Amino acid sequence: MSIQDDETLQMYVEESLEHLADIENDFLAIEEAGANIDEDLVNKVYRAAHSIKGGAGFMGLTKIKDLTHEMENILGKIRSKEMIPNPEIINILLGASDLLQRLINDVDSSNDMDISQQLDALKTISEAPDQEPPSIETLQKTPEIKDDKDMGSGESDLLSPGIKSLAFPDGKFAINVSEDLISEASGDGKSIYIVEIDLIHELQAKEKNLFAFIDDLNNTGSILEARIKEDAPGNLLEDGIPEHLAFLILFASILKPNDINMLFEIDPENIYFLMEDLTLSNLDEAMIEKQQEPDEEIIETQIQTEAIIDQPEVIAPQMVSVEKDTGPTKETSPAAAATVESSLRVHVRLLDSLMNLAGELVLSRNQLLQAISSDDQRVFEVASQRIDMITSELQEAIMLTRMQPIGNVFNKFPRVVRDLARNLGKEIELILEGKEVELDKTIIEAISDPLTHLVRNSVDHGIEEPRIRQKNGKLTTGTVLLKAYHEAGQVIIEISDDGNGIDGRKLADSAIDKGLITKEQATNMTENEKIQLIFMPGFSTAEKLTDVSGRGVGMDVVKTNLDKLGGVVDIKSQVGEGSRFRIKLPLTLAIIPSQIIAVGKERYAIPQVNMEELLRIPADKIKERIEKVGDADVVRLRGNLLPLIRLADVIGIERTFMNHKEEQEDDRRKNIADRRSRQNINIQEDENQSDQTSSLQHLSRNPKDRRYHAASAINIVVVSNGILKYGLIVDQLLDSEEIVVKPLGRNLKHCQGYAGATIMGDGKVALILDVPGLARMAQLTSIEGKSKSTIETQGGAKGHDDLQSLLIFRNSEEEQFSVPLGLVSRIEKIAHNDIEELGSKMVMKYRGETLPLVCINDVADVHPLAKTESHLVIVFNLAGKEIGLLATSPLDAMTLTAKFDDSTLKQPGILGSAIINDHTTLMVDIFGLVEIVNPDWFADREVVKDSGGEASSILYAEDSTFFRNQVKGFMEDDGYKVIEAEDGLIAWDLLEKHSDKISLIVTDIEMPNMDGFDLSAKIKKDDRFSHLPIIALTTLASEEDTAKGKALGIDDYLIKLDREKLRDSIYKHLQSK
Amino acid sequence: MGFYMAKAKKKTKNKVMKPGKDITSSKAKSIHNKLIKVVEQKISKLTLDFSNVENIDAVGLGLIIAANNSLNRNDADLILKNVPDKINNLFSSLRLDQCIKILPA
Known part of the structure; x- marks a missing residue:
């Protein structure tokens, strides 16, 4: 048979794909059940393969037929327990079902595809000797040749091997057929029936043509065996013109039990379905069984519908096939494959409701037309209300047709x-x-x-x-x-x-x-x-x-x-x-809830899925809440800094604001926090504007400054795409609306800031903003402000040199300095005029107090502070007091591994030097410096003695020689004995060796061989040492590390080179020991 | 022996009938009558020549089988010859060839 017409083929393909969608999960379930097979499930898969094969045979799809035939063989063996479905077998079956899917998807060229590999694999299993010979019990259970009583003739004893006698259960008569013929037919995926039809009474009487009948049989299957019941017509002499001619037929057909009687149109009791075990079952029973397959009841009605709603992506007119409402008995099986389908199933009930709504719409239109012609305002209103309502319902109903289960x-x-x-x-x-x-x-x-x-x-x-x-x-x-x-x-x-x-x-x-x-x-x-x-x-x-x-x-x-x-x-x-x-x-892409905003004279929609919250910063709070970090604006939001994007700037339109007369005016501010006055920009750019109010008080403000007007508050839409969260500054916040998404035209496709467009109620177009796209346009990345500073490894650093977070600054153009960033409490920018010189000391007014200032050149032999209009003040908090170190820009913070030289350039106030960014950089000894300038700041502490009355010994692990020397110096200055270790492992050895002496451990975190975490964990786990306090020193005190350290039992977590804190901590921990 | 031979020869009387183009219910009555006449003649073999037959229906088929039954009861055979392809195909589909000797055209 050749490939049939397209429609039949299409139906076959769709049906087969549905079978396949199920088959995969069923195979998995069969695999899981293993030897303890679920017969129903195996039967179901078997039938699926069988159906696919049947259709393939009918359509002349030989490769599909061959493949399914082999699959069926294996499934047959699984069902008869000749084969246990182990993962290998299921693997091959799954592979075969994949191939089958490919064949069916490309059904036209399926006959040309090479399937020999899968076929061989399948044959290898099915022909392999049985894993377990079936037990005698199984054999007995397997219904095969029926006994004489059922056969209605005594011929069974005389039957040659391979011939089976199949008889009507009532023993009316039997038919003999070769087993090969049956297995061949069922191998073709056909169902086998035994039918008794009275050709005269049931065929001729219905004016059916005998030839046509036989043609029908041959076209829908094959007659395996047949018998005319010879005695039925009787004798010419006694019985006259024959009135009965019984014809018994063993018929293999692609028709399912539900459909078979369409062919015969006889009493179904005279049709029997031959089960795979060669027993006969009544057609009614066979039908019930077949109905359990999900696809049988679905009547496909193909309706051309047009996509009514505009989709963001153009969707071609779709084929909708309709599932007849079968009542609550059966759920729609979500069996369809996940691949893109060109047709979809819709409940008839839904189509009915669409039809209803369409009807109502027509009525309302009539009403509207009438209202227009009669100019009746009241009818007009009623009609428009109805249309409004129907449109919403229609929209909902049509959306539902597109809804598919996940x-x-x-x-x-x-x-x-x-x-x-x-x-x-x-x-x-x-x-x-x-x-x-x-x-x-x-x-x-x-x-x-x-x-x-x-x-x-x-x-x-x-x-x-x-x-x-x-x-x-x-x-x-x-x-x-x-x-x-x-x-x-x-x-x-x-x-x-x-x-x-x-x-x-x-x-x-x-x-x-x-x-x-x-x-x-x-x-x-x-x-x-x-x-x-x-x-x-x-x-x-x-x-x-x-x-x-x-x-x-x-x-x-x-x-x-x-x-x-x-x-x-x-x-x-x-x-x-x-x-x-x-x-x-x-839920859908076609209609989305969104927030309408306005910038300049344009309106835009922000999808609500991207929107987290709306933020309105009152005019008088702008300066407090909005700050500048680098060249980026940020807003303080519940303790976090949120980057801000000015929408107008990103999309390049004029900003406007509402002036106090409620008129729209162009906005000329450069910075969000700018005031109208252009004075003193530098100060405004400081990080701590709010703290500077005192120094700003002398600046007069125009009382009509728009910042005092409520309308000039800043509106921020906080948007997010999950990872990246930022604030979008817009001119006005309007309504939230459900908008219909229209795709952007081809010409606008490349505008990355927009996701689409919509038409507003007044007919104007509003663009839909693309939140991630805008972030890209504003060069905002989730890792905010990717800084220019990079990680450098310089000065031949060894593999395990510590990472240092340093603040790099200058005193004059010639020299570069650094201090550990961890020691810095903050940095201020001040005008030179703000510095007051009191005798030999410099101070400045700061937060209502006097902040002492020092210069590096006060102590160390370096170039004097450059005379510039403004200075940086690096504020340190030492021993509970604040001190500012005067410096000049450029200022940079970097994290790097650098090797410090603590001898060449060491001098009072300078710990040593390192090469950073190709510059010799001096490490400022802020403690030393302050101690020299203010010797009375650091009170001497009593040395805590150990049990032997001697100064306590501290084990100090640190791999960097520079830091080891520095920190060791701090501790020795306080009078403690320090036992040094170059890494965690050495520290552990030393601890075991000097276990009686050591009272406290100070350790670096990042060290070779054994890091500070591992060392601490080891110490805390060891009963001998678990009581010893551990102080960890690090340059990178991230919250995470601190938490980890705490969890390990580290008692204190300090920044390296914070001498005072370390002294305090050592004292405290030794005291409380 | 000779007598028996002669008797046997007599018994092997062949009869050939050539039905018209329809062996159908409409012609059933006349065909039935003709067949009865032939069967009653104690022939040993009835050959139905299907050369002219174009159509057959279930009743016609029933007649042929009934004729065969009647002939068989008398130890006579029915042979269908010159059966056109179309009808031959039908007969083989019905497995009529299992009980009646059919010679295709």
Whole structure:
């Protein structure tokens, strides 16, 4: 038979794909059940393969037929328990079903495809000797040749081998047929029936043509065997013209039990269905059984509909096939494949309601027309109200036709997870929740890839190998949970696993290695921010590259794809406990709730999915709340700094503001916090404007300054795409509205700040803002303000030189200085005039008090402070008192590894030097300097004695010679004995050796061989030493490190070179010991 | 022996009938009558020449089988010859060839 007409073929393809969508998960379930097979399930899969094969045979799709035939053979063996479905077998079956899917998807050229490999694989299994010979019991149970009583003839004894006698159960008569013929027919995917038809009474009487009848039989199947019941017509003499001619037929057909009687139109009792075990079942029973397959009742009605609603992506007119309302008995099976479908199933009830609404709309239109012609205002109003209502309902109903269960996507994951887990040698259970949650078809199709990526990631990177899980006290089987639910008008999809979580530190390290961020940035990042690094382009943490992931593309692609959908993703992760990706998606892309804002004379829409909150900063609070960091504006929001973007600047339009007369005026301010007056810009740019009010009081303000007018408050829309959160400064906040998304024209496609457009109620166009796009345009990255300073390794630094966070500044043009950043409390910019000289001492008024000032050249032999109009004041808090160090710009903060030389340039007030940015940089000894200028500041402390009455001994571990010498000096100055160690390991040895002497441990964190954390952990775990206080010194005191240290039992966490704090801490801890 | 031979020879009397183009219910009555006449003649073999037959229906088929039954009861055979392809195909689909000897055209 040749390939039939397109429509039939199309139906076959759709039906087969549905069978396949199920088959995959069923195979997995069969695999799971193992030897303890679920017969119903195996039967179901068998039937699916069988149906596909049947159609293929009918349509002449030989490759599909051959493949399904072999699959069926194996399934047959599984069903008869001749074969236990082990993972290898299921693997091959899954492979075959994949191939089958490809063949069916490309059904036209399926006959030319090479399937020999899969076919051989299948044959190898099916022909392999049985894994377990079936037990005698099984053999006996297997219904085969029926006994004489059932056969209605005594011929069975005489039957030659391979011939079966099939008889009507009532024993009316039997038919003999070769077994080969039956297996061949069922091998073709056909159903086999035994039918008794009276050709005269049931055929002729209905005016049916005998030839046509036989043709029908031959076209829909094949007659395996037939018998005319010869005695029925009787004898010519006695019985006259024959009235009965019984014809018994063994018929193999592609027609299903439900349809077979369309052919015969006889009493169904005379049709029997031959089961695979060669027993006969009544057609009615066979029909019930077949009905359990989900697809049987769906009557496909193909209706051409047009996409009524504009989609962000143009959607071609769609085929809608309609599922007849079968009442509450059966749920629509979400069996469709996750691939892009050109047709979709819609409930008849929904179409009915659409039809109703369309009807009502017509009526309302008539009413409206009438109102217009009669000029009746009242009718007019009623009609417009009705149209309003109907439109909303219509919109809702049409949206519903596009809604698809997320199960369509979820259903493919059991296979994905299983295959991956097998490849990676992991044990993983996948839990799917909320399959019934519905989303717009466009989103369902587009979400598939990002979700697959995230699930694969969880399996590959998240869940640990069973061995490791066991070691960590977890169940060897990991769990991946895929869950969808509604929340606040949006759909949330969560992918969570109980794996090893994402280690923010590792991510940050990796990002630093790849040059994506600097160390300085990394130290300033919270754990959550570090985790979000995973979405940066060019990121991958897989320690070894697998074919699964670790290609360094991916997560950023996931992010981009979700952005396109208007989705937002965020991550929560706990090292050792697992991670959770949470995707927030709009229900549909066509109509979205959004906030309308205005800038200049234009209105824009911001999708609410991107909006976190609206912020209005009253005019008189602007200066307090909005600050400038570098050249970026930020706003203080609940203790965090939020970067600000002025929308007008980014999209390049004139800013306006409402003046006190409620008129729109151009806004000329350069900085957000600027006042009208252009005086004293420098001071305004200071970080602590609010603290400077006293020095600003003399500046007069115009009482009509717009900042006193409520309308000139700053409106900020806080937006976020999950990772990046920023404030968008807009001129006006208008309504929130549901807008219909219109795609941007081709010419505007490249404008990255816009996601689309919409038409407002007044007919004007408003552009929809693309939140991530605007951030890109403003060059805002999640790692804020990627600074120019880079990590440098200079002066032949050894591999384990400490990272130092230093503040670099100058005193004069000639010399560069540095101080540990950790010691600096803040930096002020002051005018030279603000400095008051009292005798030999310099002071300035600061926060209502007098701040003493020092210059490096007061103590050290360096160039004097350059005479400039303004100075920097670096404020230190030493021994509870504040002191300002005068300096000049440029000012820079950097984190670097540098080797300090503590001999060549050492002098009072200078600890030593290092080469930074090709400049010899002097490290200022701020304590030494202050001590010289104000000797009375640092009170001598009594040395805490140990039990032997001697000065206590302190074990000090530090790998950098420079710091070791410095810190050791501080401690020895106080009178303590110091035992030095160059790394943690040496420190441990020394501790064991001098265990009786040592009263306290001071340790660096970053050290070779054994770092400070490991050393502390070892000490605290050892009963001999656990009582010893440990003080950790670091240059990088991130919150995370501090927390980690505290958890390990470190008693205090200090900045290196903070002499006073260290002295205090040592004193305190030794005292309380 | 000779007598028996002669008797046997007599018994092997062949009869050939050539039905018209329809062996259908409309012609059933006349065909039935003709067949009865032939069967009553104690022949040993009835050959139906299907050369002219174009159409046959279930009743016609029933007649042929009934004729065969009647002939068989008398130890006589029915042979269908010159059966056109179309009808031959029908007969083989019905497995009529299992009980009646059919010679295709």
